[in-house]
Amino acid sequence: EDKVVQSPLSLVVHEGDTVTLNCSYEVTNFRSLLWYKQEKKAPTFLFMLTSSGIEKKSGRLSSILDKKELFSILNITATQTGDSAVYLCAPGGDNNDMRFGAGTRLTVKP
């Protein structure tokens, strides 16, 4: 059965801290893994990862995939209060759907 586990489930940090969010997965015929940020409503897309070891960066956010060990991490450096959100990872396989993890709720305090 496909499985997605995100850790930690909840994280509270102060502005300026660096955080690392984890996503481990077991997905049949894995094709790609997506990271999303969800604040109040719908998730917004962050990264799509398909190849191992290639870091994707966008400003203070970066992410990398390890297809051998079946996990991905999302790093946020110099966190700001606006980074407070639930971060979701979603690996997808050949069965045409995305499996979402429970998410990591990040709270950044001023």
Next chain:
Amino acid sequence: KAGVTQTPRYLIKTRGQQVTLSCSPISGHRSVSWYQQTPGQGLQFLFEYFSETQRNKGNFPGRFSGRQFSNSRSEMNVSTLELGDSALYLCASSLGTSGGGYTQYFGPGTRLTVL
């Protein structure tokens, strides 16, 4: 380019009623997926449509159904509503089927409350 739109944004129904939610994908996108999000269960996949065909279905009862039209717009129907159906229903569109590595873009969601 306009994003994914969903209507209505908010809906209040009573148990036993049925409801139809609508999703218009990004122009050019042929795949539409539906998700249910609740505080207890998180984000759960309902079904995906591609070129008017249901490609895959999540683990939901038959009360949940959907369809896609030739212009890629999709509707989701829930019959005989139950209290537990109260949730945020999200629609996501992508160029191709989600398992093929295409990025999904989400709409704002429809908040359904069942009383």
